[in-house]
Amino acid sequence: MADAGNEAEGLTLLGLHVSPFALRVRMALSLKGLSYEYIEQDLFHKGELLLSSNPVHKKVPVLIHHGKPICESLAVVEYVDEVWPGAAATILPADPHGRATARFWAAYIDGKLFPAWTGIMKAATEEARAEKLRETHAAVLNLEKAFAEISSSSSNDGAAFFGGDSVGYLDLALGCSLPWFGALRAMLGVEIIDAAQAPLLVAWAERFGETPVAKEVLPQPDEAVAYAKKIQAYWASAKN
Amino acid sequence: MADAGNEAEGLTLLGLHVSPFALRVRMALSLKGLSYEYIEQDLFHKGELLLSSNPVHKKVPVLIHHGKPICESLAVVEYVDEVWPGAAATILPADPHGRATARFWAAYIDGKLFPAWTGIMKAATEEARAEKLRETHAAVLNLEKAFAEISSSSSNDGAAFFGGDSVGYLDLALGCSLPWFGALRAMLGVEIIDAAQAPLLVAWAERFGETPVAKEVLPQPDEAVAYAKKIQAYWASAKN
Numbered sequence: 360m361a362d363a364g365n366e367a368e369g370l371t372l373l374g375l376h377v378s379p380f381a382l383r384v385r386m387a388l389s390l391k392g393l394s395y396e397y398i399e400q401d402l403f404h405k406g407e408l409l410l411s412s413n414p415v416h417k418k419v420p421v422l423i424h425h426g427k428p429i430c431e432s433l434a435v436v437e438y439v440d441e442v443w444p445g446a447a448a449t450i451l452p453a454d455p456h457g458r459a460t461a462r463f464w465a466a467y468i469d470g471k472l473f474p475a476w477t478g479i480m481k482a483a484t485e486e487a488r489a490e491k492l493r494e495t496h497a498a499v500l501n502l503e504k505a506f507a508e509i510s511s512s513s514s515n516d517g518a519a520f521f522g523g524d525s526v527g528y529l530d531l532a533l534g535c536s537l538p539w540f541g542a543l544r545a546m547l548g549v550e551i552i553d554a555a556q557a558p559l560l561v562a563w564a565e566r567f568g569e570t571p572v573a574k575e576v577l578p579q580p581d582e583a584v585a586y587a588k589k590i591q592a593y594w595a596s597a598k599n
Numbered sequence: 600m601a602d603a604g605n606e607a608e609g610l611t612l613l614g615l616h617v618s619p620f621a622l623r624v625r626m627a628l629s630l631k632g633l634s635y636e637y638i639e640q641d642l643f644h645k646g647e648l649l650l651s652s653n654p655v656h657k658k659v660p661v662l663i664h665h666g667k668p669i670c671e672s673l674a675v676v677e678y679v680d681e682v683w684p685g686a687a688a689t690i691l692p693a694d695p696h697g698r699a700t701a702r703f704w705a706a707y708i709d710g711k712l713f714p715a716w717t718g719i720m721k722a723a724t725e726e727a728r729a730e731k732l733r734e735t736h737a738a739v740l741n742l743e744k745a746f747a748e749i750s751s752s753s754s755n756d757g758a759a760f761f762g763g764d765s766v767g768y769l770d771l772a773l774g775c776s777l778p779w780f781g782a783l784r785a786m787l788g789v790e791i792i793d794a795a796q797a798p799l800l801v802a803w804a805e806r807f808g809e810t811p812v813a814k815e816v817l818p819q820p821d822e823a824v825a826y827a828k829k830i831q832a833y834w835a836s837a838k839n
Contacts, residue, residue: 415707415741424696427696429703430703431699431703431706433706434699434703434706435699437698437702438695438696438698438699441695441698442695455681456667456669458677458681459671459674459675459677462674463669463670463674466674467655501655
């Protein structure tokens with residue numbers, strides 16, 4: 360699917376199979392029914408195309424559209440939604456207040472939740488790990504409240520997704536990390552979205568995982584575990 | 600101007616006179632010719648309205664529109680542009696690629712430049728300060744290149760602003776910090792936008808400072824200096 364008919368749209372995506380930020384963009388492209396050339400990147404040996412198309416951050420994802428690179432996953436998702444507004448799905452809410460709320464929480468997911476949960480993996484001591492887990496749970500609790508508010512303020516009371524009856528911007532922004540939440544459970548026995556603390560998000564994650572776009576794009580947690588081990592081995596060898 | 604006729608639009612802004620993020624929103628509202636009730640916040644003693652309308656971050660700016668709070672300055676600026684699209688000025692570029700580029704660099708200004716230049720003030724040692732100054736200059740150099748690219752790719756070759764012939768999203772995103780760049784010069788003798796390194800941005804900053812919106816909204820650097828001293832005194836008393 361990813362490599363058929365990409366000439367029509369002129370789309371190339373530089374990604375990494377376990378990168379939440381790249382998965383976010385792949386889900387957006389999939390929601391829109393767009394085909395694209397996908398080029399997996401080796402972040403330990405960055406290629407010329409990645410370096411030249413994202414010289415500032417040298418990171419995935421980069422979406423190249425008719426030769427023009429677009430970087431920063433949230434900006435790429437908005438771009439995809441704006442260029443193909445009439446396609447199968449609408450990603451951003453239609454009304455300005457809903458859009459502002461979605462942008463606020465997406466910034467929160469990237470600014471607070473992401474550094475907290477990745478900090479759990481990077482922590483050098485048990486104490487540091489416990490602190491990052493506390494930060495993660497505080498962020499998840501805020502997102503639980505946000506989900507309660509957003510889904511009850513929707514036209515359908517108690518909507519299934521942040522986006523309402525169908526998957527939207529915040530579903531992609533948070534859902535892209537679910538494989539890693541599974542990997543953390545497998546590796547460290549920690550629960551990122553805890554049923555006692557965030558029952559609505561636990562149910563949301565189950566529903567999200569069953570959507571066609573999640574099934575098509577998201578890797579299994581064991582792929583994230585394998586990649587985490589690869590990173591750890593790289594760090595260990597770098598220290599020697 | 601800020602307190603006349605606000606009933607018509609139902610707009611209230613919680614701000615701080617020297618906050619770059621609040622200044623960004625005030626400039627957006629001014630560009631659109633909107634009047635609003637402005638309520639200065641005391642961040643050392645946060646009021647109920649701030650805590651209840653931005654419970655997650657408890658920060659300015661918060662724009663309250665017909666009772667609904669909108670937080671995160673970039674999201675607020677986009678909101679203002681979307682709700683009043685036909686007003687005096689357009690803030691975001693009209694084409695999706697221009698919008699994606701503007702969002703990319705706005706994220707860069709907040710994610711890289713802001714922590715670097717505020718780090719100069721917070722640094723505890725001369726060495727740490729020199730490191731933060733290097734980080735700041737590296738970020739400014741990237742923004743110099745961005746300005747060269749964006750202004751030369753505009754329909755008008757060599758446009759005056761990031762937004763083209765008139766002030767736009769990135770002009771607000773970067774321009775809101777100019778009073779602080781002046782304060783850093785006055786307090787520490789450091790030049791954030793250096794003529795040898797970033798001649799285009801030096802010229803841009805001069806042009807931007809002469810625009811009606813900058814003259815109306817931006818404080819003088821000495822107001823930022825006074826606020827910086829207030830923060831330092833607070834920190835010093837907190838340590839005792």
